Amino acid sequence: MATQSAEPIYLNLNADDPDLGTTEIESICMNCYKTGITRLLLTKIPFYKEVVIMSFTCDDCGYQNNEIQSGAEIKEKGIKIKLTVNEEKDLNRRVCKSDYSSIRIDELDFEIPAKSQKGEITTVEGIIDRVINGLSQDQDRRKTEHPEAAEQISAFIAKLEELKELKKSFTLILDDISGDAYIENLCAPHADPKMHVTNYSRNKDQNHLLGIFDRDEIEDEKEDKEVQEQNENNEKLKPIPEGAWPLEELHGEVLQFQTNCPECKADCETNMKMTKIPHFKEVVIMATVCDRCGLKTNEVKSGGGIEEKGVKIEVKVTSREDFSRDVLKSEHCHLAIRELEVEVGPSALGGRFTTIEGILTAMKEQLSENSAIFRDSADKDSEERMEKFLEEFQRVLNGHREVTVVLDDPTGNSYVQALTDDGKPDTNLKIIHYHRSFEQNEELGLNDMKVEGYEDIENN
Missing domain, CATH: 2.20.25.420 (ZPR1, zinc finger domain)
Structure with a gap:
């Protein structure tokens, strides 16, 4: 983007500070190498996280550039988002992509690899427009020098235009090893039926690409000994x-x-x-x-360890007695409230041992924190929808509405207390054990795990 001045600058940015505003620093323009201005703004994206938006302008040559970077630490897992686009409002979904985001459209067998573009905030339509603009450059000269290649590119641009016109639905896949990618959920705080989000563990090469190394990879034997002592x-x-x-x-x-x-x-x-x-x-x-x-x-x-089967637990909350049930939620467990049509992923609340009331209160507190983001938002419909949802959630906590809490744990390590110890069935508690799918095993890293015959592989 731009090279900062040699004098180091330390910024203490806090997105909760209402007086933060925009921070300006002098930077070196990479076009004319004269001094320009970089403006930094720390802000929050609803239901996502804090990001730093950077905009550079050079008054001498007119060069401009903008970039977005994460305002938080690198996440433990990467993220893969699949979005089905078949309506105009899907084209207007906000998209946040980092430098490590790759974008793929299966229907066109087209992919934008990671590290080929800077991080930015855009829309689904904006991503397609940027590809069209990039391919359209030098088309006139290409038609003269390489007519066959120009014809193929023109045909591909026509296919991209058809996607914008929604002549057929298509699937947009956003894959980010840093976990910093985001596509707007139009149904928030409910789950979006058009969007499937998967978190996955990075391999060693992906960690190295992010600058993450194990201690034994960067320390010599002397340093290891000092750490041990x-x-x-x-x-x-x-x-x-x-x-x-x-x-x-x-x-x-x-x-x-x-x-x-x-x-x-x-x-x-x-x-x-x-x-x-x-x-x-x-x-x-x-x-x-x-x-x-x-x-x-x-x-x-x-x-x-991980159980042989996954478990899905459904508990009906109809009285104060149900609020007192003990709950063990593992770090891999999905949590949902069926009547409110709300679902949170395993990383939202982490692993915890609490009660039904405790876990519902934790859900509401986390959603309430996100609702504060809408105070400065122009999207009044989303703000009103969130306020109405929180009111219904509070009715549940007050015991004025019966709901069904669903815990879906592919590892089988979650638990809800039964209120009958005499062998009689608990009518408000339903437990289902199921075989994990290939995708669930892949997310848990079980498909590549070999527990028998691995000695032969090591010897070879």
Whole structure:
């Protein structure tokens, strides 16, 4: 975009600060190498996250450029979004793409590879227009020098124009290894039936492309030894020899280990305890409190592996007694409220051990945070729709409306407490075990996992 001046500039940007405004810095124009102005604005995209919008202008040569970058840390997983476009409003959906986003249209066998374009905020129609403009450049000269290639390009441009005119529906696939891609959900806060979102784990090459390396890849043996000695001095949790300390003895014991605060990166401690949920399995509960910034986090993980089958749990909330049911939601569990037509993905609430009331309250709090984004939005319909939805959600929490809470966990590690312990069926609780699909196994990394005969592969 533009090269900043040699003097380092440190910006403390906070999207919640109403007085933030636009920040201006002097930059070197990459066209004429004279000084221009780069304007930075930190803003929030509804139901997405904070982003930094940058705009550069050079008064000497008139060169202009704009770019968008993530205002948060790199996400743990990549994201793949499939959108079916068959209406005019689909063409007007807002799209946020980063430098690492690739775009594909299956019907035309056409793909824009990652790192070929800068990150930007645009629309579905804007993406097609940009491709058409790029292909149309130098067409006159191409018709003279390479008439066959020009004819093929013209035919392809005509196909792109047909997509804009919606003569037939098409599928737009946005794939981003950094997890920073976004397509507007026109049904928010409900799930969009035209859009399918998948989060996936990156491989080593994709991590390297993002500049993420494991410690053993960037540190030499001396540094590794120093880290090991420091860990021992800090009395970090040490591995337990197999058979030396049975897992049964861990129950009731609270273990501590050193970690870094996910917010301010200060040193803090995480408390870990293994416990058993009656009629279910062992789980590991972890809680972190940062004395520096006051951040409190808690997380629940299964004490075992992935189950042979996935589980879908439906619980009808008809009384205050149902609100008191214990709930274990794993980090891979999808959560939905059928009557409100709302669904949250596994990464939204993470893994937690709580109650029906607790998990519904957490959902409402997260949606309420997103609703604050609409205060400065010109989309009044979305604002009114969100306010009405939150009012209905509050009626559910007040016990004035019966709903069905659905937990869908492909790992089989989620649980809802039954209110009958005498062997009688719980009429408000329905549990379904199912075989995972190929796509679910792929997302969990099970399709490439080999648990038998791997010794032969290593020897070869």
